[in-house]
Amino acid sequence: xxxCRMTTLRRCLLLAGTLAVLAxxxxxVAPRATPSPTxxxxxxxxxxxxxxxxxxxxxxxxxxxxGADGAxxxxxxxxxxxxxxxxxxxxxxxxxxxxxxWDDANTQxxxxxxxxxxxxxxxxxxxxxxxxxxxxxxxxxxxTLLFVEQEQGKLPDKADWRLEAxxxxxxxxxxxxxxxxxxxxxxxxxFGRLPDGSVLFNANTRYDAASGKPLQADFMLRPDGTLNLxxxxxxxxxxxxxxxxxxxxxxYTVVPxxxxxxxxxxxxxxxxxxxxxxxxxxxxxxxPSDMTIDSLTWMPDSARxxxxxxxxxxxxxxxxxxVVTPGADSQxxxxxxxxxxxxxxxxxxxxxxxxxxxxxxxxxxxxxxxFLMPDLSSGSAPKPISLGKxxxxxxxxxxxxxxx
Numbered sequence: 272x273x274x275c276r277m278t279t280l281r282r283c284l285l286l287a288g289t290l291a292v293l294a295x296x297x298x299x300v301a302p303r304a305t306p307s308p309t310x311x312x313x314x315x316x317x318x319x320x321x322x323x324x325x326x327x328x329x330x331x332x333x334x335x336x337x338g339a340d341g342a343x344x345x346x347x348x349x350x351x352x353x354x355x356x357x358x359x360x361x362x363x364x365x366x367x368x369x370x371x372x373w374d375d376a377n378t379q380x381x382x383x384x385x386x387x388x389x390x391x392x393x394x395x396x397x398x399x400x401x402x403x404x405x406x407x408x409x410x411x412x413x414x415t416l417l418f419v420e421q422e423q424g425k426l427p428d429k430a431d432w433r434l435e436a437x438x439x440x441x442x443x444x445x446x447x448x449x450x451x452x453x454x455x456x457x458x459x460x461x462f463g464r465l466p467d468g469s470v471l472f473n474a475n476t477r478y479d480a481a482s483g484k485p486l487q488a489d490f491m492l493r494p495d496g497t498l499n500l501x502x503x504x505x506x507x508x509x510x511x512x513x514x515x516x517x518x519x520x521x522x523y524t525v526v527p528x529x530x531x532x533x534x535x536x537x538x539x540x541x542x543x544x545x546x547x548x549x550x551x552x553x554x555x556x557x558x559p560s561d562m563t564i565d566s567l568t569w570m571p572d573s574a575r576x577x578x579x580x581x582x583x584x585x586x587x588x589x590x591x592x593x594v595v596t597p598g599a600d601s602q603x604x605x606x607x608x609x610x611x612x613x614x615x616x617x618x619x620x621x622x623x624x625x626x627x628x629x630x631x632x633x634x635x636x637x638x639x640x641x642f643l644m645p646d647l648s649s650g651s652a653p654k655p656i657s658l659g660k661x662x663x664x665x666x667x668x669x670x671x672x673x674x675x
Contacts, residue, residue: 296434304453316387317346319465320365321674325641325658328666330355330373335668337641337656347657349385349392356383358404358573361672362413368392369406369416379403382418384439384474395441399530402433403420409661410464411516415440417447417470432458434470448492455484463514463521465548468494471501471521473512485509489523491548503544503553510541511566517573520547520597527555536564540583543567543576545597554597559605562591570594570620571675580605581613590615592626592647606647617669621645629654632661639668 318324322336322344332350337343348356348370356370366387372380372394381397382404398404398420406419406662416439422430431444431451437444447470450456456474463471470492478486489512502509502523510524524541540563543556558564558580565581578593590612591605618628625645632639639658644651658668 288636290377314388317385318365318368318387319344321332323621323641323643323670323674324361324672325629325668326359326370326671328669329664330357330376331665332356334359334368334671335658337658339643339645339654341656343656343658349383349390354380358407359669359671360407361407362409362439363411363672363675364413365675366413367409369407369409369439371407382407382416382440384416386440393441395439396437396444399433400588405432405458406460408461409439411514411518412464412466415464416573417464419458420463421458425553427457427475430458434459434461434472436464436470448498452496453498457491459490462489462512463518465518470513470673471514473509473523489521501546501548501551503546505659506544513568513576515569515573516571518548519573520545521575522546522597524567528640541565544576545576556595556597556602559602562605565590565615568618568620571623577618577626579615581619589613592644594624594647603648606644606648607652609653616667619670619673621673624648627657627670627673631667637661641668641670 298437307468319336322338324467325335325337333347334343335343335345348451350356350372355373357373359368359370361368368385370383372383376382379398381394383392383394383533385392401423402420403423404418404420408417410417415436416438419432419434421432427622431449433449434447435444435445446628455476459472459474461470461472470491473489475487476484478484485507491499491501505528506525508526512523514521522543522545524543526541540558543564545554552572561583562580563583564578568577570577575594578595580591580593582589589608589610590609593603593605595602614630614633616629616631618626621627621643622645624647626647637660639661641656641658642653644653
């Protein structure tokens with residue numbers, strides 16, 4: 272019995288040794304790796320989101336990008352040969368353009384949106400018969416388009432109008448308000464949309480001296496159709512409105528206590544009001560001495576405002592910039608005055624501390640120009656960038672987007 276067990280053991284050891292020798296003599300084969308999935312290439316957008324975007328103010332078939340390197344690139348819009356575009360707007364995320372398409376100088380074809388990673392645009396809306404689109408605005412969600420169409424052939428105070436919203440990608444438009452629903456208001460200028468769907472806009476009213484109503488003010492239209500005045504009750508002529516990027520506050524300019532049609536005096540200038548939307552609490556920002564706040568916009572941090580300041584007196588109409596923090600104890604000194612900026616046309620914040628702007632051309636100038644001031648606190652002069660030969664038919668170039 273013992274002998275038999277030893278014989279079996281020896282056989283097992285012999286077999287194991289043989290297998291080991293064979294294994295050592297066989298070539299090594301590495302395990303085959305699981306192949307990685309093939310990634311779909313990301314399409315290059317037609318406009319570089321890291322550059323400044325500009326669009327002519329008139330009917331045109333191109334948009335342009337410019338950068339601090341001084342280089343400019345013109346990009347043709349997806350249009351038919353005879354078509355031109357106007358009211359071009361850019362989505363904050365840099366993915367879309369929206370614009371109004373014209374078949375000729377008097378015939379609107381409709382509203383088109385262009386997803387810039389695709390070769391073609393999409394016609395998403397055509398005006399109602401007898402109406403023209405007069406406003407286009409893309410909401411901060413980069414997904415919603417607000418537009419206003421107005422009855423043709425009538426003055427604004429006599430015409431019907433419609434404020435509507437629809438997805439940038441296309442779909443069914445939603446009527447938010449019209450002249451029949453709010454007969455006291457003239458065609459509005461939307462400037463903000465909140466996550467709950469509430470829309471902020473500036474509008475003139477059918478004013479009469481006995482009513483005590485404002486002549487021009489900012490309003491909030493809620494999704495249930497409720498309309499609220501959101502500027503201060505004593506402010507009768509409100510210049511504009513700007514919603515902070517975080518949607519918490521809005522700001523506007525106004526001459527305090529001014530009454531429509533009444534002289535304000537040479538020393539009266541615009542102040543800025545900043546209103547918290549949830550509470551209605553307001554802060555007033557006063558301009559430096561002998562200046563007025565001509566217009567304003569929010570900086571990207573939602574904490575500071577960029578003010579466009581104009582001298583109240585003097586032939587040069589000098590203008591300068593000032594970045595302010597509402598509620599702060601100290602106010603920064605305005606940037607160096609620049610007489611050329613009396614011709615200021617459009618501007619947007621550039622980065623966290625700068626501005627990009629364009630001017631109406633002066634007599635004798637042959638090229639459009641863009642001006643860059645990356646850091647307003649540095650005191651450095653603006654850097655001009657040529658945008659090419661002036662074509663009066665195209666109109667001055669508007670700054671429609673700056674890098675986020």
